[in-house]
Amino acid sequence: MYCRKFRLGAASGQSAVEFAMGATAVLVLMFAIFNMAQAVYAYNWVTYAAREGTRWAAVRGSDVKTSSNPLTTASDVQSYVEGETKGLNLSNMNVITTWSNPAEVPGSTVAVNVTYQFNFTPPFSSLGPLNMSSTSQMVISY
Secondary structure, eight states: OOOOOOOHHHHHHHHHHHHHHHHHHHHHHHHHHHHHHHHHHHHHHHHHHHHHHHHHHHTSSGGGOOSSSOOOOHHHHHHHHHHHOOSSOGGGEEEEEEESSTTOOTTOEEEEEEEEEEOOOTTSGGGOOEEEEEEEEEEOOO
């Protein structure tokens, strides 16, 4: 029987180079998927926060105003939205609330605009921040 001799040194070096190139490509792809998933998660929370903040402000109109429950303020809406937001850096989030009628009477509208600055994680941090924004508007019914 005839046996061929292989030089293992050259073959194992080639395998190591191929593995390094393949592993690098797979890791970059995994980090890209992870970063995009985080961005989608953040955008979903931004839209949810705007919608919930608007709903919360709309059901607290002038008809529910009492001495213990004054008119809803922009800081009240911001506090509610920040309390509802999970997994985001609140220092990168801004909440702006506007009413079509400052008396908050039924039939007028309230709008909540939530902006968020999403920062990518390494190795994609050089892409810079991604600004996200969502606005929701509702009619005050109470």
